[in-house]
Amino acid sequence: MKKIMFTGGGSAGHVTANLALIPYFRQENWSIHYIGSVSGIERKLIEELPDVRYWPISTGKLRRYLDWNNVKDPFKVVGGLLQAYRIIRKEKPNVVFSKGGFVSVPVVIGAWLNRVPVLIHESDMTPGLANRIALPFASGICTTFPETTKSTTPGKSRYIGPVIRDELLQGKAERGRELCGFRRDKPVLLIMGGSLGARRINEAIRKQLSPLTSRFQIVHLCGKGGVETKLESNNYRQFEYVNDELPHLLASADMVISRAGSNSIFEFLALRKPMLLIPLTKGQSRGDQILNAESFRKLGYAEVLPEEQLTPDSLLERTMDLYGNRERYKETMKAFDPGNGIKQIRDWITTIMK
Structure with a gap:
């Protein structure tokens, strides 16, 4: 053998x-x-x-x-x-x-x-x-x-x-909405901070929950210890980390806010998910996510918000911009051959x- x-x-x-x-x-x-x-x-x-x-x-x-x-x-x-x-x-x-x-x-x-x-x-x-x-x-x-x-x-x-991963391509949008108790007639925003979460992204999102949840249903992957149960609502669901559920949650998402780890962003690209990338800074890493995100921005696959410019207001503004331009991003992604x-x-x- x-x-x-x-x-x-x-x-x-x-x-x-x-x-x-x-x-x-x-x-x-x-x-x-x-x-x-x-x-x-x-x-x-x-x-x-x-x-x-x-x-x-x-x-x-x-x-x-x-x-x-x-x-x-x-x-x-x-x-x-x-x-x-x-x-x-x-x-x-x-x-x-x-x-x-x-x-x-x-x-x-x-x-x-x-x-x-x-x-x-x-x-x-x-x-x-x-x-x-x-x-x-x-x-x-x-x-x-x-x-x-x-x-x-x-x-x-x-x-x-x-x-x-093959299983990511097999996700069912309806199953993803069921996992969160979401409706069909309102767009879904998926937020990923990596397996350990992202404190600054989590904080900025939560400070804009009211305007964001008026427009989106949000599924938030917060990282270990990042769930704040008092904030849960019909339009805001939180998980520390997901595994088997991820393909379904991604299938249900209309767009994604994420760090810029290569594995994740190529998976979003393969699934044609418009993305707002907030890469780790050079102070937090060796700068690899900055390069990844800039490559995707130049190719027209993503919008990029540097963490140094991240505020609740800038996050809300860029999220709404991404949603408004989502069809353009999807069209550009069609040319990508994985x-x-x-x-x-x-x-x-x-x-x-x-």
Whole structure:
């Protein structure tokens, strides 16, 4: 039996491509394993899947700022590397597929030490720190943006486009409205702040609930601990996080307000959802979401509101502008061809596997 080992974590975005690929390998009767952190979101998402063996390892975060944990975390990384090396030596996978995030670095190096080929996936326009560290130990890197190939090792990168989960394309709008108790005759606005939510977006939305709910029915994915039950109404539904329900909620949405993580915005694009993007600032991240959002703005797929300009008033104004121009955005999105990133990755894995 062929065996594949996945890795990636720290955020839902570092698991999404793996979630899209795993069902195909299951259908082809591969033995599927996953190395992730002890308590990260990847463990919750992966352990819900049938026929996937989850291996937790010690992890340390790769920070770009001064922090006392920077002294302790290298020891955790070394511990994780030893654990990953032993797991891979014992299980002898044919190939490792890495989605990135800090948990992936010891896994990729552990695979390299065991002479197991590794394929990396990069969602954003420029590779993240973990993928930059891991790339010398990998056979290749799949990119979502064509521009990414210019900033990676020549000969190792291949543009494959977005990886879209099949289940997202199967959502039912009526089911999404039922989940929220929404009517058919009023547009639905979906707000996503990422798996951990977005405090400033949440605050700005809630300060404009009255004018917004007079025009829209709002489903708000708030992040852990972000629900304010006293604000619930027939036109405003909140969830900390959703999984199986997401395809239906997206199908019911007329437009989306979101951060600008690559996985999410390409999914909105595939579903032809007009979007207002509020990317993480450079102070909160390495600036990858700013680049993602600007690319989509230039292509006519999205409006962008920098967080530095985010106020309750600017959010309301840009939301109404987006809704007024929604048909123009939908028409532009029709020209986008998502291709078949999943097939390209599977084909590449077949050519490099041990």
